[in-house]
Amino acid sequence: MDLREDVEKYIKKKYKASPEYLWKRYPDYAVFRHEDNRKWFAIIMDVDADKLGLPGTERIDIIDVKIDDLMLRDILLQQEGFLPAYHMNKGSWITILLDGTVKVDEICNMIDASFLDTASRKKKDKFCQAKEWLVPANPKYYDIEHAFDETDEIDWKQGARIIKGDTVFMYVGAPVSAIFYKCKVTEVDIPYEYEDKNLSDRAKLYKEEGTQYYHGNLYVPDDLESIEL
Structure with a gap:
């Protein structure tokens, strides 16, 4: 089994995504996309080497994946086996050679990152690993010490990257300077109407x-x- 087949097998097994062949002119171009939002997260192609800026004219298998981290993208482009995106937006995608230059584990990691970068919020919650967050609480504006006296669950302002299942440590600043609670996020994106008692x-x-x-x-x-x- 060649590297292209290994990669396609990995995508099918982990993400249950089947290749879509969208162009009659390019019958071997395989697109992989999310079932819910229909966004692409990978495209596998065979391309003439000279079109990639490489010597020769033989056909080379490549994969394009999404990459939102521009600093990481610039670092990868300095490494062998990574090229500016072919056929896709060069500012947010990157091409990886499927000729053995880049190890299959590294390619799979890049596919995983691309999948999450293009996933819906619901799907990100399913595939993202839980993280831990330190959240400050100002006792002048909220009685955090007694927040859980009569309930096991409270609503709190949500950080942009916090997802269901994350762990949140509620921290009170000076003069207390201590963590009061270790909490588990049970729900996100809750509609609310904000009312500040200290507004006046x-x-x-x-x-x-x-x-x-x-x-x-x-x-x-x-x-x-x-x-x-």
């Missing part, structure tokens, strides 16, 4: 707190107040 005097509270650390002129605008610079 929030600027005053922030100013009082700020003067503890800064002794110059301190100005805190009220909510929705615009400042001309």
Whole structure:
């Protein structure tokens, strides 16, 4: 079995995605996409070497995968076996040679990353590994010490990358400077209507707190107040 077959077998087994052959002119170009949002996460092609900027004219198997991390993309392009994306957006995709230059495990890792980069939120929750987060809680605005006195579950402001199953450590800053609770995220993207009990005097509270650390002129605008610079 050649490397192309190994990669296709990996995708089919892990992601239950079958190749789609979309072009009559290129019958061996295989697209793999998500079933729900229909986004592509990989395309396997056979291309003339000279079209990739390589010597010779023999046909070479390649795979294009999505890569959102531009710094990682630039690093990979300096390594043998990685090329600017062929046929796809060079700013967000990358080409990997399927000739043995890059190890199959590394190729599979790149496919996994591409799959997650293009997945729906629901699918990301299913495939992403749980992470741990340290979340600050200001006792001036929320009684975190007694938050769980009468319930086992509370709502909290959601960070952009937090997903169901993650662990959150609730941290209280100075003068307490301690972790109060270790929590498990049970739900995300909960609709809510925000109401701040301190809205009317929030600027005053922030100013009082700020003067503890800064002794110059301190100005805190009220909510929705615009400042001309």
